[in-house]
Amino acid sequence: MVKVVILGQGYVGSIFALGVERIKNGDLGYYGVPLANELPIKIEEIEIVGSYDVDKSKIGRSLYEVVKLYWDNNIPESLKSIVVRKGIHLRSLKNLPIEAEGLEDEMTLSEVVEKLIEEWKDLKAEVFINVCTTEASVPFESKEELIKAIEENNKERLTATQVYTYAIAKYAKEVGGAAFVNAIPTLIANDPAFVELAKESNLVIFGDDGATGATPLTADILSHLAQRNRYVKDIAQFNIGGNTDFLALTDKERNKSKEFTKSSIVKDILGYDAPHYIKPTGFLEPLGDKKFIAMHIEYVSFNGAVDELMITGRINDSPALAGLLVDLARLGKLAIERREFGTVYPVNAFYMKNPGPKEMGNIPRIIAYEKMRVWAGLNPKWF
Numbered sequence: 001m002v003k004v005v006i007l008g009q010g011y012v013g014s015i016f017a018l019g020v021e022r023i024k025n026g027d028l029g030y031y032g033v034p035l036a037n038e039l040p041i042k043i044e045e046i047e048i049v050g051s052y053d054v055d056k057s058k059i060g061r062s063l064y065e066v067v068k069l070y071w072d073n074n075i076p077e078s079l080k081s082i083v084v085r086k087g088i089h090l091r092s093l094k095n096l097p098i099e100a101e102g103l104e105d106e107m108t109l110s111e112v113v114e115k116l117i118e119e120w121k122d123l124k125a126e127v128f129i130n131v132c133t134t135e136a137s138v139p140f141e142s143k144e145e146l147i148k149a150i151e152e153n154n155k156e157r158l159t160a161t162q163v164y165t166y167a168i169a170k171y172a173k174e175v176g177g178a179a180f181v182n183a184i185p186t187l188i189a190n191d192p193a194f195v196e197l198a199k200e201s202n203l204v205i206f207g208d209d210g211a212t213g214a215t216p217l218t219a220d221i222l223s224h225l226a227q228r229n230r231y232v233k234d235i236a237q238f239n240i241g242g243n244t245d246f247l248a249l250t251d252k253e254r255n256k257s258k259e260f261t262k263s264s265i266v267k268d269i270l271g272y273d274a275p276h277y278i279k280p281t282g283f284l285e286p287l288g289d290k291k292f293i294a295m296h297i298e299y300v301s302f303n304g305a306v307d308e309l310m311i312t313g314r315i316n317d318s319p320a321l322a323g324l325l326v327d328l329a330r331l332g333k334l335a336i337e338r339r340e341f342g343t344v345y346p347v348n349a350f351y352m353k354n355p356g357p358k359e360m361g362n363i364p365r366i367i368a369y370e371k372m373r374v375w376a377g378l379n380p381k382w383f
């Protein structure tokens with residue numbers, strides 16, 4: 001069994017819960033899950049035991065009711081037994097048209113941490129998946145600074161993800177092991193403060209920011225060009241979507257953290273910083289979850305010839321990440337069993353836009369895929 005807690009019961013969290021239950025019921029195959037059912041831990045062993053949100057209209061409702069906001073037919077009855085609990089808010093939904101509340105409204109952050117740890121012990125939680133709204137955040141770099149901010153109840157300095165991770169580390173230390181999958185851009189696997197804390201707390205961290213959409217595709221195209229020694233002159237890549245994630249990204253500070261995780265691929269893969277514009281660009285409600293992506297890459301080939309690639313697509317946003325989470329939940333459990341605490345680069349390099357730890361960069365995903373398989377104990381596919 002893999003006991004999973006979802007942090008942020010939005011579009012991705014709901015499609016993840018729905019898809020896992022549909023697979024268990026035999027309603028759905030494994031497309032969109034990179035490792036399908038190759039791992040020793042089977043998809044059918046994933047059990048969602050808890051869910052947290054800060055949207056007042058979701059707290060206290062069953063997962064069945066929340067999933068219904070995103071999907072309207074054949075929702076598995078099994079989702080009726082899980083109730084969405086109140087999480088840590090800390091400005092996560094600031095400036096968004098959503099009424100929010102958080103545990104910290106009534107207690108200090110240290111008390112919130114203790115309360116959550118007790119709840120997780122009851123749930124026997126093992127893997128925590130963070131799919132909260134994108135935050136504007138500043139990394140800590142030093143573990144002491146992080147602990148100080150919690151102890152001093154510094155609500156301005158900390159984001160919800162940072163406090164969740166701290167709480168999960170403390171929980172992992174008490175129960176002997178846990179995993180945290182950070183699918184959002186907040187730097188956690190890339191913040192040495194959290195990696196150090198994880199190592200001494202029996203915590204596995206995967207992160208940061210799930211690699212879906214146009215970014216991993218751009219990374220693969222850039223490696224294709226790099227391997228042929230073509231010189232990339234410039235890259236324009238943008239996304240326009242109509243889900244609340246895109247709405248949140250219209251906020252400048254939040255967009256900055258997304259832009260950072262997306263842009264890190266250019267220098268990492270090419271070895272030079274080709275001029276680029278890579279960021280979520282806009283919100284257009286009628287597009288819904290099926291975003292519009294476009295990419296333009298100009299490069300120099302032999303004899304100075306200049307070529308251009310132009311790619312456009314409509315991509316369902318949430319299922320792309322939810323499928324990766326089905327692997328990450330199981331790989332998290334595998335890492336706990338192996339006691340590989342801290343962060344695991346071979347997993348991050350394939351599944352994350354900004355793979356931690358901080359000193360490691362992006363590598364072509366076709367290579368990362370093979371390394372990840374080997375780490376997971378599977379045979380490489382093409383090597």
Ligand SMILES: NC(=O)c1ccc[n+]([C@@H]2O[C@H](COP(=O)([O-])OP(=O)(O)OC[C@H]3O[C@@H](n4cnc5c(N)ncnc54)[C@H](O)[C@@H]3O)[C@@H](O)[C@H]2O)c1
Pocket residue numbers: 007008009010011012013052053054055087088089090092093130131132133134135160161183184185209210211212213243244245317318320321
């Ligand atoms: N393909 C993808 O969709 C993709 C890829 C990479 C990363 N992500 C990241 O995944 C996250 C979720 O995306 P989404 O489309 O599901 O967004 P969403 O807006 O539908 O869902 C976010 C949910 O988190 C809740 N939330 C916000 N702050 C919270 C907190 N502090 N504690 C608990 N719950 C909180 C919100 O109320 C909402 O229910 C975003 O941060 C996004 O950047 C998504």
